[in-house]
Each structure stands twice: as structure tokens, then as C-alpha cells.
Amino acid sequence: MGSAAQAAVYLNKDLISVSVGAGTSPGSFNNTFSGGQTIDKVIDAPSATAEEIHSQTTHIYFTADQAGGGLELKFDFNQEYDISTLHFWNYDSEGFDVDNVDFTFFNGANTQVGMLSVMPALGASPAIVAQDIVLAAPLNVRYVTAFLTGSNRQVDFQNIGFTANVSAPPSGAIPEPATWAMMILGFGAVGSTIRRRRLAGA
């Protein structure tokens, strides 16, 4: 097996997808989707160092009805990556910025492989650049759930991004047929456990 590390890549809409999760609390998206805009605004930064000027066409702005409510985002990386840095472009004033993000990381079999809570820094003004948060190596991540909240119910930010390397394939290469069967069974069991937890916590 070659051991040469592949170059880290910045994961944006060219490589990953994002959707609004069913765990999003009751609330309003304000002008976020005005004029046919989509949630892809979360992942449209061309690079980890890109600047973005805040406007109604570049930001994501959610207001929860109740304190503690927030916006849930579900990322799908399409394959497993080892994440090294998280990038967060926050709004520039306390009255609307994101105050906390709970990240949960899952591998390609939808098994949880890590969690992280982040209190992101305020963005700059007028050009917002990312706060870079070095992660303690969540490995083999395909799916990420992010739950964003503001202490005053306001959630306004520009982008979320990830710098990562494609995960190495499992050593030993091709699984035996019996292993595949176990993986499929395991997937079903994990999926139902997660759904039960989610319902219990709702």
C-alpha cells in the first residue's frame, strides 16, 4: 500500500452537499431563500481563505421561535474524509451572530465517530473571513450534522467549510462476503438507534 498522503482539499459545493435538517426548530428563515436562493449559500465559499461581504444574498439568517431553538444542517461529503480544520464565517455583531454550534460526525455507515461544540468568534466587517478551528482528527467522516443557535434566538452566518483528506481505505482491502452482510445489518441497527434518540431528544 502506498503511504503518500494526498493533499488536503477544501470541501465546498463542488464536493459536498448540504440540506436543512428535520431537527430544525420552529422559526423563520427571514430573507434567506428570497428570490430562489438555496441553502447552498452555506457551502459556496471558493476556498478556506475567501472573504465574503455580508448581504441578504450571501448570508443564512434563521430566527428560532423559542430560546434554545436553532437551525440544523446536514452535510454529506459523498465519501469518507479525515477532517483537519473547520472553517466558520460568522456574522459581525452579537445581535445576530451564531453563538454556539454542536457538530456531530458520522462515518459512511452512519455510525457516530465524534462530537464537537464550538462557540464561534464574531466575523469581521465588512469583509468576513473564516475562523479556522483545528480539529483533533475526526477520521472517516462522511456525514456531519450541525445545530446552530444564538442566545437571543438569532442565527446569522455566511459559510461553513471543512479542510480534509480523503480517508485511507481500510487495510486488508476487499472485505469477505460475510463481512459485507454484517456491515449491512449493522447499518440498519445504527440507523434505528439514531432515529430513536432523535425522537427522544426532540
Ligand SMILES: [Ca+2]
Ligand atoms: Ca455564502
Ligand SMILES: [Ca+2]
Ligand atoms: Ca449572538
